[in-house]
Amino acid sequence: MLRSSIETFDLAAGQSRVVWQTEALFEAPNWSPCGRYLLFNSEGLIYRLPIDGNLRPELIDTGFARQCNNDHGISPDGSLIAISDKAEFGQSAIYVLPAAGGEPRLVTRNLPSYWHGWSPDGRRFAYCGIRDDLFDIYTIDMEGGEECRLTFGEGRNDGPDYSLDGRWIYFNSSRSGLMQIWRVPAEGGAAERITESAYGDWFPHPSPDGDRIIFLSYDPEVFDHPRDKPVRIRMMDADGGNVETLFELFGGQGTMNSPNWSPDGSAFAYVRYFPVNTSA
Numbered sequence: 320m321l322r323s324s325i326e327t328f329d330l331a332a333g334q335s336r337v338v339w340q341t342e343a344l345f346e347a348p349n350w351s352p353c354g355r356y357l358l359f360n361s362e363g364l365i366y367r368l369p370i371d372g373n374l375r376p377e378l379i380d381t382g383f384a385r386q387c388n389n390d391h392g393i394s395p396d397g398s399l400i401a402i403s404d405k406a407e408f409g410q411s412a413i414y415v416l417p418a419a420g421g422e423p424r425l426v427t428r429n430l431p432s433y434w435h436g437w438s439p440d441g442r443r444f445a446y447c448g449i450r451d452d453l454f455d456i457y458t459i460d461m462e463g464g465e466e467c468r469l470t471f472g473e474g475r476n477d478g479p480d481y482s483l484d485g486r487w488i489y490f491n492s493s494r495s496g497l498m499q500i501w502r503v504p505a506e507g508g509a510a511e512r513i514t515e516s517a518y519g520d521w522f523p524h525p526s527p528d529g530d531r532i533i534f535l536s537y538d539p540e541v542f543d544h545p546r547d548k549p550v551r552i553r554m555m556d557a558d559g560g561n562v563e564t565l566f567e568l569f570g571g572q573g574t575m576n577s578p579n580w581s582p583d584g585s586a587f588a589y590v591r592y593f594p595v596n597t598s599a
Contacts, residue, residue, distance in 0.1 A: 488502060552589065
């Protein structure tokens with residue numbers, strides 16, 4: 320029984336293409352800067368999947384980190400990957416390792432921390448940290464050190480990703496009630512609301528040209544970001560204008576938690592799920 324359909328959506332054609340389908344649960348595609356492969360997680364491990372050619376996932380060696388979640392990404396130059404894994408501490412920590420595989424190096428010492436975005440210059444991470452039960456947005460140097468806090472408990476703050484110019488960090492927040500898209504200056508400052516919709520909006524990802532944002536929207540009654548729900552992928556201008564629904568699908572958690580644009584901004588990757596058959 321099929322469970323996951325890894326797909327890409329071409330904006331100009333307005334069409335989806337199936338890259339690979341599997342009975343396993345795969346999550347959160349990252350599109351490599353070279354454009355030749357997608358990066359996924361499945362059952363705690365990280366895999367590389369070629370876009371064309373031999374469509375077989377290749378396991379990436381992540382050393383002791385074998386409890387990876389769906390918060391991972393590839394550096395702008397393609398040489399490194401960031402992962403979020405709980406094998407070492409029992410809580411999610413952020414690590415960096417060579418894109419070809421290798422032993423992870425710890426970046427965040429405050430836990431739990433969930434990676435979400437790489438700065439355009441490749442020097443900093445944006446992530447969600449839970450501190451004293453508060454979900455907030457932080458950044459940190461890729462080499463580690465002190466984390467920089469950008470939000471301060473104004474509702475739940477999650478899913479940060481950098482704008483093309485590195486000036487803004489887009490994120491989702493429940494501070495206005497229903498989860499919506501906001502942005503905050505990467506150096507710190509007042510947050511600005513971007514969406515005012517009737518949906519629960521999650522996981523904003525700015526395009527490589529900086530002009531558009533894609534994000535995932537749940538029905539308003541859905542709490543948090545669960546899997547196996549009817550959702551929609553929507554797109555808007557960077558300032559929140561011209562919001563449109565690109566398509567609807569069965570998905571949610573794992574569909575596009577992490578940065579997923581193609582390097583030229585013409586398409587993006589995502590995962591569509593098939594309902595689980597629970598009959599005896």
